[in-house]
Amino acid sequence: xxxxxxxxxxxxxxxxxxxxxxxxxxxxxxxxxxxxxxxxxxxxxxxxxxxxxxxxxxxxxxxxxxxxxxxxxxxxxxxxxxxxxxxxxxxxxxxxxxxxxxxxxxxxxxxxxxxxxxxxxxxxxxxxxxxxxxxxxxxxxxxxxxxxxxxxxxxxxxxxxxxxxxxxxxxxxxxxxxxxxxxxxxxxxxxxxxxxxxxxxxxxxxxxxxxxxxxxxxxxxxxxxxxxxxxxxxxxxxxxxxxxxxxxxxxxxxxxxxxxxxxxxxxxxxxxxxxxxxxxxxxxxxxxx
Amino acid sequence: xxxxxxxxxxxxxxxxxxxxxxxxxxxxxxxxxxxxxxxxxxxxxxxxxxxxxxxxxxxxxxxxxxxxxxxxxxxxxxxxxxxxxxxxxxxxxxxxxxxxxxxxxxxxxxxxxxxxxxxxxxxxxxxxxxxxxxxxxxxxxxxxxxxxxxxxxxxxxxxxxxxxxxxxxxxxxxxxxxxxxxxxxxxxxxxxxxxxxxxxxxxxxxxxxxxxxxxxxxxxxxxxxxxxxxxxxxxxxxxxxxxxxxxxxxxxxxxxxxxxxxxxxxxxxxxxxxxxxxxxxxxxxxxxxxxxxxxxxxxxxxxxxxxxxxxxxxxxxxxxxxxxxxxxxxxxxxxxxxxxxxxxxxxxxxxxxxxxxxxxxx
Numbered sequence: 270x271x272x273x274x275x276x277x278x279x280x281x282x283x284x285x286x287x288x289x290x291x292x293x294x295x296x297x298x299x300x301x302x303x304x305x306x307x308x309x310x311x312x313x314x315x316x317x318x319x320x321x322x323x324x325x326x327x328x329x330x331x332x333x334x335x336x337x338x339x340x341x342x343x344x345x346x347x348x349x350x351x352x353x354x355x356x357x358x359x360x361x362x363x364x365x366x367x368x369x370x371x372x373x374x375x376x377x378x379x380x381x382x383x384x385x386x387x388x389x390x391x392x393x394x395x396x397x398x399x400x401x402x403x404x405x406x407x408x409x410x411x412x413x414x415x416x417x418x419x420x421x422x423x424x425x426x427x428x429x430x431x432x433x434x435x436x437x438x439x440x441x442x443x444x445x446x447x448x449x450x451x452x453x454x455x456x457x458x459x460x461x462x463x464x465x466x467x468x469x470x471x472x473x474x475x476x477x478x479x480x481x482x483x484x485x486x487x488x489x490x491x492x493x494x495x496x497x498x499x500x501x502x503x504x505x506x507x508x509x510x511x512x513x514x515x516x517x518x519x520x521x522x523x524x525x526x527x528x529x530x531x532x533x534x535x536x537x538x539x540x541x542x543x544x545x546x547x548x549x550x551x552x553x554x555x556x557x558x
Numbered sequence: 559x560x561x562x563x564x565x566x567x568x569x570x571x572x573x574x575x576x577x578x579x580x581x582x583x584x585x586x587x588x589x590x591x592x593x594x595x596x597x598x599x600x601x602x603x604x605x606x607x608x609x610x611x612x613x614x615x616x617x618x619x620x621x622x623x624x625x626x627x628x629x630x631x632x633x634x635x636x637x638x639x640x641x642x643x644x645x646x647x648x649x650x651x652x653x654x655x656x657x658x659x660x661x662x663x664x665x666x667x668x669x670x671x672x673x674x675x676x677x678x679x680x681x682x683x684x685x686x687x688x689x690x691x692x693x694x695x696x697x698x699x700x701x702x703x704x705x706x707x708x709x710x711x712x713x714x715x716x717x718x719x720x721x722x723x724x725x726x727x728x729x730x731x732x733x734x735x736x737x738x739x740x741x742x743x744x745x746x747x748x749x750x751x752x753x754x755x756x757x758x759x760x761x762x763x764x765x766x767x768x769x770x771x772x773x774x775x776x777x778x779x780x781x782x783x784x785x786x787x788x789x790x791x792x793x794x795x796x797x798x799x800x801x802x803x804x805x806x807x808x809x810x811x812x813x814x815x816x817x818x819x820x821x822x823x824x825x826x827x828x829x830x831x832x833x834x835x836x837x838x839x840x841x842x843x844x845x846x847x848x849x850x851x852x853x854x855x856x857x858x859x860x861x862x863x864x865x866x867x868x869x870x871x872x873x874x875x876x877x878x879x880x881x882x883x884x885x886x887x888x889x890x891x892x893x894x895x896x897x898x899x900x901x902x903x904x905x906x907x908x909x910x911x912x913x914x915x916x917x918x919x920x
Contacts, residue, residue, distance in 0.1 A: 457612055458645035460632045462659030462710065472658075476649045556649045557692040 306529035314523055324530035334514065334531065338538065341511040344425060345494040348432040352489045353482060355433070356440035360481070361474075363441075364448035376445070379438050387435060391502050394431040398422040398503065423505025431499045436492075440485040447481025448474070450558055479553035487543055494539050511535050561624060563588040563713055563746050564609060569618035571604055571770075578604040580770040581618070586714075586748065591740050593749045593757040596767035597793070602750045605767070606716050609748065611635045623713055638707035639716040642723070644699045646691045652678070653687035655702050659710045677709035680739065697728045704739070714746045721756065733759055754794045758782065766790050782843075787831035788919045791841055798847070798888040800881075802840040804920065812918060816840050818884025819861055822913045829918040838920035844891040846915035849877065850908040851898060858912045863888075865905045875900050879909065 307324055310317040328334050363375045382390065397403045398421045405417035421427060451474060459469040497512035504510065511531065518528030547554065562585035571579040578601045586592045594602040607613045609620060611632035620627045622636060632639075638659070647655050657674045665673065678684055681701040686694075694702065700720055707715055717736075721729045737760050740747045751757050757764045758778040765775040774786045785791035788799070805821075806813040812824045819840075832838060850856065866887050867878035875894055878887040890909060892898065901907060 452643065452645065454641050454643050454645040455647060457632070458639070458641055458647070459658070461610060461612075461637075461639045462706065463633045463662055464659075465633060468661075472661075473647060473649075553649060558648050 303529045303532055306525050307533045309526045311524050311526045316525055321526075324526045325534070327527060328530050328534050337509060337514050338511055338535065340425065340509075341494050341535070342538070342542075344428050344432070344500075344508075344510060345490050347429045348436065348493045349486055349490040351429065351433040352436050352440045353444075353485050356437055356485060357444055357482070359437075360441045360444035360448055364445050376442070379441055382434075382438060388498060390435060391431055391499050394427065394434070395422065395503055398427055398430065422503060423508065425504070425508050427503040427505075428496075428500050428508045428510070431503050432493050432496060435499070436489045439488045443484035443488065444478060444481040447478040447484075451477045452558065476553055477556065477558070479550055480556075483547060483550055483554060486546065491539055491543060495535060561588075562586055563623055564748075565619075565621040565624075566605075566609075567619040567621070569605070569608060569615045569620060571601070571608060571613060572616045578770055579608070579615070582767075582770070582772055583618075584765055584772060584775060586746060587763075588713075589744050589746055590762040591737065591747045591749070591760055593751055593761040593764045594767060595751055595754060595757040595764050595793075598752055600767040601770040602752075602767050603718055606639075606718055606748060606750045609714070610637055610639050610716050636713040637716055638710055638712040638714075639718065640700070640703045640707055640720045642719045644703040644720075646694070646699050646702055648691045650691060651687065652683065652689045652691070652694070652702055655691065656687075656705045656709055658706060673709050674705075677705035680708065680742070681705045682735070696724055697732065700724070700732065704736075708739075708743060712745065714748060715740075717747060717749045719750055719752070721751070722753070729756075736760060758794070766793060768793075784828075785830055785917070788833045788836065788839070788841070789831075791830065791917070791919070796844050796889055797841045798844065799839040799841050799919070800884050800888070802838050802918065804838060804918070814838075814840060814916075814918060816884075816916075818863075818881035819859070819911065822859075822916060824913065824916055824918050828916065829920060832919040836919075838918065841917045841919055842888075842911065842915050844876065844889040846911065847888065847890040848910045849879075849890055849892055849901070850910055851901075856908070856910060858910050861909050861911065863907060863909060865901045865903055865907060868901060868903055870900060877901065879907065881909065 306316070308320050308322070310319045310321045310323065359379070363372055363379075367375050385393075395402070399405070400417050400419070400422070402422070404421060405414075408414045409417060421430070455473055455477070456469055459473045460466070464472060494510075495512045496510065497516060500508050500510040500513055504513075515528045515531050515535075518524045518531060564584075564586040566582050566584045566586075569579055569582045570577070580601075582601075582605060594605060596602045604613060608615055609622070611627065611630060611634075614628075627635060647658065650658065653671075653674050656677050657670055660670045660673065663670065674687065675684070678686060681704050683698060683701050683705065686698070686702075691699075691702075700723075703720070720736075721732050724732060733756060736747070736749075749757070749760060758781075761778055763775065763777050764781055765772045766781065767773065768789060774781060774790050776784070781790070781794055785794060785797075791797045800819060801817045803815045804812060805815055809826050811826055812829065814822055814824060816822055822840075824840075830841075848857075850860070861881050863879045863881040863884075865877055866880050869876040869878075873894060875892050877890045877892070879890055880887045894900070
C-alpha cells in the first residue's frame with residue numbers, strides 16, 4: 270500500500286515537475302524580485318540595498334500615478350463591459366441557435382483573429398482609426414463628415430476599441446461553455462410555469478450563466494489593466510496606462526524600486542477588485558447543476 | 559357528463575421525416591387520472607408535449623377547456639408539467655422553486671408565501687422551504703416539482719414519466735401518493751409511462767399507444783381483460799398464446815380447436831386482432847390457469863403437462879409448463895398458500911382452465 274502510494278506520488282510529481290520548475294523560475298522568482306525591489310532605495314542608476322517605504326509613499330502621493338492607475342482601471346472596466354456585453358449574444362446564439370454539429374465550426378471561426386499576432390492586430394487598428402484611415406476615409410468619402418475625426422486614435426477611445434476587439438474570443442468561450450451546460454428542460458419548465466421567453470432568460474438563463482460571465486470578466490479585466498502594447502501604439506500621451514508608466518520607470522528612468530512599487534500596487538489593486546467581484550457573486554458561483 | 563377538459567382531434571406531428579403522431583383523437587375528462595402508456599418511441603411524450611404547448615401539431619387540433627390551443631404558448635395554457643428530470647432550478651432554494659410561477663400572480667407576498675407553504679405541506683415537504691436544490695434526494699426533487707406545478711392550480715397536470723428515476727420502493731410509495739394527491743386536488747392528471755403496472759395501478763383510464771397511434775383506450779380492467787389486439791395483450795401483463803383453429807363461427811359463439819387444450823366454445827365478443835400475418839391463436843392469462851396439486855378434484859377443463867421452470871417470488875410462484883400437445887410452454891402463476899407445495903422441475907401436473915378466460919386473436 271505504502272509502496273503504491275509512494276510510486277503514485279512520484280508519478281504525480283514527475284507530471285507536474287517540469288511545469289512547477291518553469292513556474293517557479295519564470296513567475297515566482299521574478300515576482301519575488303519585484304517585491305524585494307519595491308522596498309529598496311533608488312540611488313539613480315544603482316540600487317541601494319536599504320529598506321524603505323519611500324517608493325510606496327511616492328506611488329500613493331503623486332497624483333500622476335493615481336491618475337494613470339485610475340485611467341487603467343477605467344479603460345479595463347470599459348473594455349470588460351463592452352466585451353462581455355457584446356460577447357454574450359454571440360455565445361448565446363452559438364449555444365442555443367446553432368445546431369450541435371455546427372458548433373465546432375462556429376467556435377473555430379470565432380478564434381480566427383488569433384491567427385494574426387496581437388501586435389499586428391493593434392497596428393491594423395491604427396490603420397483603421399488613423400487620420401487618413403479606413404473609418405475617416407469612408408466617412409469623408411460618403412460626405413458624412415468634412416474633417417477627419419481625431420477622437421478615435423491616440424487617446425483612450427482607441428485603446429478601448431482595440432482591446433475590446435482583441436479580447437472578444439476570450440469572453441465568448443467561457444460564456445458559451447456556461448450556457449451550454451444549462452439543462453434545456455429548465456427553460457421549458459420556466460415557460461411552463463408561466464414565464465415569457467424574456468422573463469425566462471432573466472430568471473433562469475442569466476443567473477445560471479453567471480459563472481461564465483465571471484470567468485469572462487476576469488479573463489478580460491485582469492490582463493487589460495496591465496496591457497502595455499495597445500496604449501503604447503494607439504493610446505497617445507493621454508491614453509497612457511499603468512504598464513507604460515512602469516516601463517518608463519524601469520527602462521527610461523532606471524528607477525527599478527519605484528517601477529516595482531507601481532507594479533506591486535497595481536497587482537494588489539487588481540487582486541482586491543477581482544476577489545471582491547467574485548465574492549459579490551458567490552451565491553451564483555456555488556450553484557451545482 | 560361535463561365537457562371533456564382536453565379534446566384531441568386527429569393530432570399529427572411530423573419531425574423532419576419521422577411521423578411521431580399519426581392522427582390521435584381522444585377526449586380526456588375533467589378530474590380523471592389518465593395515462594398514456596406505450597413503449598419508448600411510441601409518441602406518448604410527444605403527445606404530452608403537444609398538450610403542454612412545447613410542440614405544435616403538424617395537423618389536427620388540441621382543445622383545452624373548449625378553447626383551441628393553436629398558437630398558444632406553454633406559459634398561457636392552463637396546464638403545468640412535472641418533467642421527467644424534474645427540472646428543479648439549481649440556483650433557487652425549495653421555496654424559490656415552488657414559488658417560481660407565482661411571480662405574476664396578483665397575490666400579496668404574504669399570500670404567496672402561504673401558498674408555497676401549503677403546496678409544500680401537500681406534498682409532505684413542510685419546513686423544507688430554505689433547503690438548497692442540490693441538497694434534495696430524488697424523491698424530494700419530485701415532490702418539489704409537484705408542488706411547483708400544483709401551487710399554480712392548473713386545470714390539468716401533465717406528468718412525464720415522473721417515477722422512472724426512483725427506486726422500486728420509493729416508486730411504489732409515490733404511486734400511492736400521486737393517486738391520493740389527484741383525488742385531493744380533483745384536477746385532471748395526465749401521466750406518461752412505459753410501465754404498464756404503474757398505469758394499471760394509478761389510472762382511471764389508459765390510452766395504449768404504439769407507433770404514434772392509440773391502439774386502445776379503456777379503463778384498466780377492460781384493458782387487461784379485453785385487449786383489442788395481440789399487441790396490447792402482450793404489452794399489458796403476461797399472456798399465454800396457443801395456436802388455434804376456428805372450426806365454426808356464429809353470432810352465438812366461436813368454436814375453436816386449441817393446441818394442447820382441445821375444443822372450446824368462445825362467446826361471440828371475446829375475440830381480438832391478431833398481429834398482422836400471424837395465424838389465429840388463443841390467449842389466456844397466467845392467473846387463469848390453475849395447477850391441481852396431488853389429487854385435488856377437477857374444476858372445469860383440465861390439461862396435462864410437465865414443469866419446465868420454476869420461479870419463486872415469495873408470495874407467488876411462476877411455472878413454465880409444457881402442455882402435452884402444445885408447442886412451447888405456458889406461464890402459470892400460483893399464490894403460495896400454507897397447504898400448497900412448490901412443484902419441481904420435471905414434475906408432471908394437471909392444469910385446470912375455463913373457457914370464459916379465453917380470448918381469440920384472429
